[in-house]
Amino acid sequence: MSQAAVEMLAQIADRAIEERKQLLVALSGGSTPKRLFQILSRSPFAQNLPWEKMHFFWCDERLVPPDHPESNFGQAKEWLFSQVSIPEGNLHRIRGELTPAQAVEEYRRVLESFSDGMQEWPRFDLAYLGLGADGHTASLFPGAITPEEEVFPALAVTADYQGRPAGRVTLTPLAFSSARNLIFLVSGKDKAHAVYQTLHGEKDLEQWPAQRIQPLDGKVTWLLDDQAAS
Numbered sequence: 308m309s310q311a312a313v314e315m316l317a318q319i320a321d322r323a324i325e326e327r328k329q330l331l332v333a334l335s336g337g338s339t340p341k342r343l344f345q346i347l348s349r350s351p352f353a354q355n356l357p358w359e360k361m362h363f364f365w366c367d368e369r370l371v372p373p374d375h376p377e378s379n380f381g382q383a384k385e386w387l388f389s390q391v392s393i394p395e396g397n398l399h400r401i402r403g404e405l406t407p408a409q410a411v412e413e414y415r416r417v418l419e420s421f422s423d424g425m426q427e428w429p430r431f432d433l434a435y436l437g438l439g440a441d442g443h444t445a446s447l448f449p450g451a452i453t454p455e456e457e458v459f460p461a462l463a464v465t466a467d468y469q470g471r472p473a474g475r476v477t478l479t480p481l482a483f484s485s486a487r488n489l490i491f492l493v494s495g496k497d498k499a500h501a502v503y504q505t506l507h508g509e510k511d512l513e514q515w516p517a518q519r520i521q522p523l524d525g526k527v528t529w530l531l532d533d534q535a536a537s
């Protein structure tokens with residue numbers, strides 16, 4: 308599953324760099340992307356990908372400092388970015404050490420600086436998303452959709468999930484809807500129900516937040532292991 312996700316990235320990178328001279332990718336946290344990070348950090352990808360033309364953003368971040376074990380940026384740095392030759396300036400992390408309001412404001416400014424002119428955020432070439440057993444994706448959790456979610460590309464939210472840090476900043480469906488490619492990476496039996504409901508259940512955007520992500524003309528791919536697909 309992770310190998311396929313990396314090979315898709317390599318293809319998307321070739322095309323994006325040929326057409327637009329850079330690749331814009333948004334990463335998720337949690338346990339699932341670790342294997343993906345490991346594969347990217349090793350031969351042949353570590354040597355062959357054009358890291359200096361690749362810019363990384365985060366789909367969401369927990370509000371903890373970057374060296375905290377629960378930091379999504381910290382995890383990606385440990386497993387991937389500390390092992391490849393990428394300019395520090397290409398890593399556009401959400402600053403989890405700030406207050407929620409400051410972290411969101413600053414991230415919105417970062418997003419705006421990569422705007423393609425059509426909207427106040429970048430058109431991501433690729434966003435990797437996970438799925439929680441409760442159906443959340445990025446930090447879009449089950450519950451009422453706030454008006455802010457429909458206006459801003461990034462928001463601060465609070466949500467308890469498996470004892471992970473509750474204060475978070477997340478991209479919203481608006482930001483994902485303009486992405487060129489979205490890849491959901493989902494593994495494990497505990498996700499099977501959420502996968503089924505998201506893809507085949509009744510439309511219920513409050514209960515199954517991943518249903519809120521409907522790209523305008525981008526491509527959505529679900530990469531599942533056997534158990535999540537069961």
Ligand code: 6PG
Nearest residue numbers: 335336337338339437438444445
């Ligand atoms: C986070 C995430 C989150 C994650 C899911 C799945 O910061 O926690 O970005 O949306 O993708 O919770 O997490 P697992 O891969 O650990 O199951």
